[in-house]
Amino acid sequence: MSIPSKSATPISQDSINAAVWSACDTFRGTVDPSIYKDYVLTMLFLKYVSDVWQDHYDHYKQQYGDYPELIVEMLKNERFVLPPSASFYALHGLRHTPGNGERIDKALHAIEEANLGKLKDVFQDISFNSNKLGDEQQKNDILRHLLEDFAKPELNLRESRVGTLDVIGNAYEFLIKNFASTSGKKAGEFYTPPEVSSLMARLVDPKEGDEICDPTCGSGSLLLKCGRLVRERASSRKYALYGQEAIGSTWALAKMNMFLHGEDNHRIEWGDTIRNPKLLEGAASLKHFDIVVANPPFSLEKWGFEGAEADRFSRFRRGLPPRTKGDYAFILHMVETMKPGSGRMAVVVPHGVLFRGAAEGRIRQKLIEENLLDVVIGLPEKLFYGTGIPAAVLVLRKRKADDRVLFIDASRDFEAGKNQNVLREADLQRILDIAAARQSVARYAHLATPAEIAENDFNLNIPRYVDTFEEEAEIDLMAVRREREQLKAELARLEVQMDAYLKELGYE
Known part of the structure; x- marks a missing residue:
């Protein structure tokens, strides 16, 4: 069995990212990225836990080599348990024999069984023995190559080599981002661009001790951004992350992502947030959070209109969202889960949420009259994977500084990319500074009174409040006339010159 030796040679984040991304070549041209992403990400997870376990085992063996029973006891204190037969290296050693798919599945289920508190059901939607990878021989060959890719020295992921846990977590995020950029429309189901996640996390300003929730958490990137902010600002892990995700394979990504980032204080549920919310306080009421963020x-x-009127949590008492547009269903759910005193939320929405009428207009009016809406931010187009349309971020608070709503038009501040636009740090900071100051800025932001908003029929379309029109410079008509006369004289001179040339050539 080939196990890498302990190495003190450090490795950069870019090196790990490049090596993991090149491992995807095994699938390219054979399997669609929307399918093979689950296999690559899961293999990264398996390789990481195997290397960390081996690293710690070697360390204990060096210390307590004469006392094997003590080594066993020490390993019981690890964050996770790795059964010997489930190690990446046990699978790698058998890679040339038939049954790679079945062996990998058995290894994952063994890891799950040994770590039920942290990994229960995580691998139930992922099967390496699936016919999605082709017939038995093709499948066995693909998985042999995948095991060999991850056994390369560049992907020695021992902690003694990579230094910090986040290096692996970041590689996982890197992969998810790259899959999102190549997976088309489906990418939005599991990934929010990092700069948008960063903006939302900073807008809600997570503190030590906060309970933070994303009811449509995807792969968990928004939650991780919030947690990272608390760690950076307070040097503390005293916070809790909560999430719910409807798609099984994406829920599994979130669970593995939390594990790889060392976020043990989390609760990520699998299920439909609107039809079947799982984050409850007892059986009768929704759990409340200091921060709620979502994309x-x-x-x-098909968001669950049929059962919404009889919702046992009264989430839709302000009105039923339209049958075919669920935007306000998620917004109202988030509003209901904010803590009465400290609750604040940030949500990404399409612009139609700001101005569509009928039921949505009535819901919007109630949220404004209850003084819950704090900031409306218009973002540039082409930021999100799978859609070119511009989006907006709404910030709502249970306890506001005033009764006004700040409108920010940030749609023109970005760095243009070939396929995706990007918000730069300066663009983010400008939004955050104005949101904190709550001041009007010509052609960028406007602090609107309740009377202004009511006068606009509670339409929140940003151009109604932020005038981005720039007057053109006044035209000097006399100067234009002089320039026109000069051009006419020049044209006449050229006509005479052309006639002379034609005569020389014998044309009259």
């Missing part, structure tokens, strides 16, 4: 699916058609 819900835009204008979801």
Whole structure:
């Protein structure tokens, strides 16, 4: 069995990212990225836990080599348990024999069974023995190559080599981002661009001790950003992350992502947030949070309208969202889960949420009259994977500084990319500074009174409040006339010159 030796040679984040991304070549041209991402990400997870376990085992063996029973006891205190037969290296050693898919599945289930508190059901939607990878021989060959890719020295992921846990977590995020950029429309189901996650996390300003929730958490990137902010600012892990995700394979990504980032104080549930919310306080009421952040699916058609009127949590008492547009269903759910005193939320929405009428207009009016809406931010187009349309971020608070709503038009501040636009740090900081100052800025932001908003029929379309029109410079008509006369004289001179040339050539 080939196990890498302990190495003090450090490795950069870019090196790990490049090595993991090149491992995807095994699947390219054979399997669609939307399918093979689950296999690559899961293999990264398996390789990481195997290397960390081996690293710690070697360390204990060096210390307590004469007392094997003590080594066993020490390993019981690790964050996770790795059964010997489930190690990446046990699988790698058998890679040339038939049954790679079945062996990998058995290894994952053994890891799950040994770590039920942290990994229960995580691998139930992922099967390496699936016919999605082709017939038995093709599948066995693909998985042999995948095991060999991850056994390369560049992907020795021992802690003694990579230094910090986040190096692996970051590689995982890197992969998810790259899959999102190549997976088309489906990418939005599991990934929010990092700069948008960063903006939302900074807007809600997570503190030590906060309970933070994302009811449509995807792969967990928004939650991780919030947690990272607390650690950076307070040097503390005293916070809790909560999430719910409807798609099984994406829920599994979130669970593995939390594990790889060392976020043990989390609770990520699998299920439909609107039809079957799982984050409850007892059986009768929704759990409340200091922070609620989300990038819900835009204008979801089948969101659960049929059962909404009889919702046992009264989430839709302000009105029923339209049957074929679920944006306000998610917004109202988030509002209901904010803590009465400290609750604040940030949510990404399509612009239609700001101005569509009928039921949505009535819901919007109630949220404004209850003084819950704090900031409306218009973002640039082409920021999100799978859609070119511009989006907005709404910030709502249970306890506001005043009764006004700040409108920010940040749609023109970005760095243009070939396929995706990007918010730069300066663009983010400008938004955050104005949001903190709550001041009007010409052609960028406007602090609107309740009377202004009511006068606009509670339409929140940003151009109604932020005038981005720039007057053109006044035209000097006399100067234009002089320039026109000069051009006419020049044209006449050229006509005479052309006639002379034609005569020389014998044309009259």
